[in-house]
Amino acid sequence: MSTISLATYIFWRIKQIGVDTIFGVPGDFNLSFLDHIDEVDGLRWAGNANELNAAYSADGYSRIKGFAAICTTFGVGELSATNGVAGAYAEHVGLIHIVGGPTVNAEEHKLLLHHTLANGKFNIFKDMSKNITVKAVSIEDIATAPAVVDDLIRTGYVYKRPVYLVVPSNFSEAQVPASLLRRPIDLSLPPNEPLAEKEFIEHVIKKIVRAKNPCILVDACAARHDVKNSVEALVKATQFPVYVTPMGKSAFNEDSPRFSGVYVGALSKPDVKESLENSDLILSIGGLLSDYNTGAFTYHYHTTNVVEFHSDFCKVRSAVYMGIQMQTALSKIIRGLAEVDLKYTPTPIPASVSEYKSVQQITSGKLTQQYLWYKLSYFLRAGDIVVAETGTSSFGILQAHYPAGVTAISQVLWGSIGYALPSSIGAAFAAEEIDRSKRVILFIGDGSLQLTVQAISDAFRQHLHPYLFVLNNKGYTIEKMIHGLHAEYNNIQPWDHKKILELFHYKDDYEYLKVGTVEEMNKLYKDPEFNKPTKLRLIELMLDEFDAPKNLIEQARLSEIINSGKE
Incomplete structure (x- = not known):
């Protein structure tokens, strides 16, 4: 035609x-x-x-x-x-x-x-x-x-x-x-301004060579703008320790011996906070410094040597290089490092990075937030897509260890309640197109589920098989922690979750499971059939109403202060 x-x-x-x-x-x-x-x-x-x-x-x-x-x-x-x-x-x-x-x-x-x-x-x-x-x-x-x-x-x-x-x-x-x-659409990046880029690269390489206690901090835009491979190459070239933010989780391989934990300002594990904040050079890649991504703006670096890499500008201390995109700049810095003599000696990573392993000692008892997120580390496998809803899920999941190749999705900045369920269905569409064996695993609260529950119908319509873990803790726990612990407006109408899949399925295969103890969770994760994404599953997790991750409780306290205008 x-x-x-x-x-x-x-x-x-x-x-x-x-x-x-x-x-x-x-x-x-x-x-x-x-x-x-x-x-x-x-x-x-x-x-x-x-x-x-x-x-x-x-x-x-x-x-x-x-x-x-x-x-x-x-x-x-x-x-x-x-x-x-x-x-x-x-x-x-x-x-x-x-x-x-x-x-x-x-x-x-x-x-x-x-x-x-x-x-x-x-x-x-x-x-x-x-x-x-x-x-x-x-x-x-x-x-x-x-x-x-x-x-x-x-x-x-x-x-x-x-x-x-x-x-x-x-x-x-x-x-x-x-x-x-x-004629294909040109999807290449516009070139960086040559002289500005050269000056920026020279500055950064000099700082890297001189640093005694440096680190790399990886944030959301490292994943969004596709520089994860560049970050891996930078770490290989320097052996610097690597920290991620909540929004940057999965943007760097947590199986790497240089992975040093999640940095959330004052909400970080104490050894993570101390080791990063005492750095004399911080290479910040793809930063989005929102309140929930920074522990309510509690970043406290003890250095002014911060180099920022962004998708539309880069920055060395107070010098801003507009139009210098990190994608090209990073690749040239990595090539430049091959020609210099780095005398950096790798430092030990914070011990708290391995805290999740303590869950193996727990064999019985009721299901708790801490157990749930530590144990998730052993259920996940390479290639999984993990989606966490704003609330206890997005805070709790920071405690989990992600194997290499896991992709994390959360909406930490925009934070629209109900986002995660339809987002996970969209991710399931994409996963099916890439590899039908890929697993999409959602964690969402019972309150958030009620905002967008029709997305389950969309999954059934296309015969998609995500895992839907629903945290039943009787309402909006994150809101209760911020303000109104016993307020009626933070409660929800209880649903009979086991009937949801029956409503939407229309002759498709599905499975409803209810988990309230450590024994039940361990049994489920060990089940070979459960580990295969062969049907749509809704797993209801029964948790105490006021059981919340420690970092969420502290973030909620800080958020209430900010919201009151008393900060």
Whole structure:
């Protein structure tokens, strides 16, 4: 064919960069657009139960495959997705949000259409999305449409942020040259400014050579912007100790002899806190210094020698190098280190890194938070994707040891309750496309589950088999710890969790399990069949209402102080 529809062109472009699933919900303004998904081999429609879950799922999918796509209808549909899109923006997750809009003619005549605000303003929703995307455009001319689409996809993919596209319904069938698909979208990074990059690299190498007690601190954007391999190479070249932040967990191999623990400011294990804060050089890679990622801003370095590596700038002390991207800079620093004489002698790692091993001595008793997270270390295996909900899960899971090759997903910065369940389903879509034997393992509280429970229906619809561990501790434990320990507003309506899968399954295979003791957990983890992702499983974990990880209790205390304005 010499020409194809614009809709087909868009779907092919998305497929060409490795996206195999389109998330979203149908609506009358995007129906003709969605007709063309089946014209692209290997592309599928997820068919989410609602737009918010679709956005969360796209986020989880993108964290595994590098990019994602969500399609909603104009107004009501896109606004339902905005919370999920905003979270992706905050946490550097690349995706394209495609909105099926009214015809150009309807907009020109300001028709009083449904899904509008009845004020004749058709751009108002796009204007809203401009604040939570790096680029937001509407198709206005079919001649330039392919270039607009390519630019949007490139922007979202390269900079790992959401982009937004309105396709008026009369443009879905409009024809564009099919030959344009033969030219790949350029996904390469723009080059760094040569002189600034050279100066920065020389500064950093000098500091590395002179350092006596250096370290590397790895944060979220090391994973989002794909420099994990560079971090591994940097550690191999220097043998510096490596710490991760809560958002950076799994961005560095915890089986490495140089892994030195999780640094969360004042909430860190004492030996981790002391060893990092006494460093004379800190190489901070991909930092996102939010409150929950820094122990309520309690970072206290005893050095001013901090080098920051980011996706759009780098910094040495007070010198900021705008436009110097860490991806290229790190690779050149690693090459440069091969030509210098490093006299650094590796120091011992903090003893607390091995504390999780103490769980092997516990053989009986009721299930507790500390046991749960330490024991998880022995259930996980290489290739697993672990998703933790905001709350006791995201704090508790920091105690677990991740084997090499585990990928962690959590939304520590945006922190939208309910995110983790649909995110894990999105990750399960991605995992299935990569390797059907990959396991997706979710930990979520009983309160958070109630916000987005329909995502389980999405998993059954596509025959996905995640592990859904539901922490039943009678409500919003993290909120209780922050404020209102016995307040009614922090309680929830109890659910009969064993009936949830029965409601959604429709002839698919599933399993409900209930665990309340150490013996039951040990037996479950030793079961060979349980270790295989052959069915969708919901495992209800019975925990005391006020049993919470120690770091969460301390974070909650600090958060209440900050929220009161008394800090």
